[in-house]
Amino acid sequence: MGHGDDIDRRGALQRRRSGLREEVELLLGYDAQKCGKWRRMCAMIRLALALCMAAGLTAQAGEAPFTGRFLGTGRACYGMLAVRTQTISWLTTFSQCQAPHKLVEHTDSDGHLRITWRFTRIIPGCRYELISLTHDGGPNQDIGWSVTGYGSEQSYLNDKRAGYKAATPDTMSCYLVREADQKPR
Structure with a gap:
């Protein structure tokens, strides 16, 4: 494997991350127009993601378990x-x-x-x-x-x-x- 293979692999990773970022932004409502006929589904997924994130933050911020x-x-x-x-x-x-x-x-x-x-x-x-x-x-x-x-x-x-x-x-x-x-x- 040469230096060129590493550059190709990094480029593929960056494109994958960019694609994932766009999907997350779409689901979180950054571009409601792209949701089109799936607007309700986007809203439900956005709400579910927000609740999951809030639950995770609450769990992290909570006190230690009772013992x-x-x-x-x-x-x-x-x-x-x-x-x-x-x-x-x-x-x-x-x-x-x-x-x-x-x-x-x-x-x-x-x-x-x-x-x-x-x-x-x-x-x-x-x-x-x-x-x-x-x-x-x-x-x-x-x-x-x-x-x-x-x-x-x-x-x-x-x-x-x-x-x-x-x-x-x-x-x-x-x-x-x-x-x-x-x-x-």
Whole structure:
């Protein structure tokens, strides 16, 4: 390969980039006339791209994911909840949940925190599809925590509609204390 091949390759790359740039400019609405009869499609794609870009910027600007280790007490709740950036472990006497998770809800209003995650993998020993961790908003970050496990998405949605006061047979709520060496949220 000689010097001429490198120049040809660079020229092809520049033409490809230029073509892509024109397509993106078209989709983003820099030249609405070129859209012609596809104007609505261009508008929808433009909106989708804008939303994707906004979501990406929001995710980058957001705070670090919540993590922590908590201890449960009592017969059914004795055990541990460990929230990590990629996985959650909720190990109790009657249910053993250790799986990757996806954030469903994160609200922090008037000091009352609620974070809900969905397990992204079904674990045979786990009785829950979703869990919600809450803090009562009190000044002591070591106490005032509770976790609720939901056996189905429908149970979670019913509880949410009822203001998180519904008690269904496939849910379990446990009071938790944060492990002493954990930092505040």
